[in-house]
Amino acid sequence: xxxxxxxxxxxxxxxxxPFPPKHMTIASGEEMVIRxxxxxxxxxxxxxxxxxxxxxxxxxxxxxxxxxxxxxAYYRHRMQDEYVLVAQIDGELCAVVNGRMxxxxxxxxxxxxALRRGLRIGAHAFAAKMEYxxxxxxxxxxxxxxxxxxxxxxxxxxxxxxxxxxxxxxxxGPPSWALTSEIFEKARGTLxxxxxxxxxxxxxxxxxxxxxxSDPPTPPEDLLAATRSKYDPTGTALILQRWMxxxxxxK
Ligand SMILES: CC(C)(COP(=O)(O)OP(=O)(O)OC[C@H]1O[C@@H](n2cnc3c(N)ncnc32)[C@H](O)[C@@H]1OP(=O)(O)O)[C@@H](O)C(=O)NCCC(=O)NCCS
Numbered sequence: 001x002x003x004x005x006x007x008x009x010x011x012x013x014x015x016x017x018p019f020p021p022k023h024m025t026i027a028s029g030e031e032m033v034i035r036x037x038x039x040x041x042x043x044x045x046x047x048x049x050x051x052x053x054x055x056x057x058x059x060x061x062x063x064x065x066x067x068x069x070x071x072x073a074y075y076r077h078r079m080q081d082e083y084v085l086v087a088q089i090d091g092e093l094c095a096v097v098n099g100r101m102x103x104x105x106x107x108x109x110x111x112x113x114a115l116r117r118g119l120r121i122g123a124h125a126f127a128a129k130m131e132y133x134x135x136x137x138x139x140x141x142x143x144x145x146x147x148x149x150x151x152x153x154x155x156x157x158x159x160x161x162x163x164x165x166x167x168x169x170x171x172x173g174p175p176s177w178a179l180t181s182e183i184f185e186k187a188r189g190t191l192x193x194x195x196x197x198x199x200x201x202x203x204x205x206x207x208x209x210x211x212x213x214s215d216p217p218t219p220p221e222d223l224l225a226a227t228r229s230k231y232d233p234t235g236t237a238l239i240l241q242r243w244m245x246x247x248x249x250x251k
Pocket of ligand 1: 058059060063111112113114115116117118119120121122123124145146147148150151152153154
């Protein structure tokens, strides 16, 4: 008897209402749209996440590698109850956030990745995913961890998250923090902003195509300048990486 193994391997997603797109004016004066993407759009995001895996600064490498895996798993039906939101300015990809529904009460925040820096774009995208968990999915709390000091400052400190240290987070098992509905209500209107509906032309531009980030984080020009080199007395590993980088640039 033949067995359709794909039916066993592929998780069956629960029904999740969509995130209603929103827009906001960011500090640069530009208009940013935050919207949910479909599975079909994932490859258009992955190509912009991949280069960040070699940016050690601010833990972009770890976060990008994990985001890549989670988005690919979503695309290929190997992750359950995941959603992905993007922030776009004039179509340009500025941030990616994702998470998962654990059950009717609990959400799992996975990652926030800002592809344009210095404008709180990541903070706004994170707030949109909290809004999705609380207002749309009706969760009582969202479990969160930070992988970088900037992430810790943005989520744990700015929102004053509560400790749930008895719960290991899905992202590698560290102790979780929680955003509760009370914390979310306090943040509404300050940390959580945006307007709906998105004007037709603005939304159409965002839906038309996910355009490449205009100024994404990049590795340092000289890898020996990276802080890690001070732990490598010979600098050998970094010299090798620098040669590889140089070869690529010469081609
Ligand atoms: C964490 C993250 C999403 C926050 O995004 P953000 O809200 O848009 O904030 P930025 O990263 O642009 O800026 C954070 C701080 O670094 C400073 N900064 C760092 N690099 C900067 C740059 N190139 N230009 C301007 N400011 C920069 C900002 O001034 C800001 O300071 P502030 O907190 O006093 O406002 C983003 O830093 C990121 O994607 N980091 C890598 C992945 C990561 O750590 N994700 C979160 C996992 S918990």
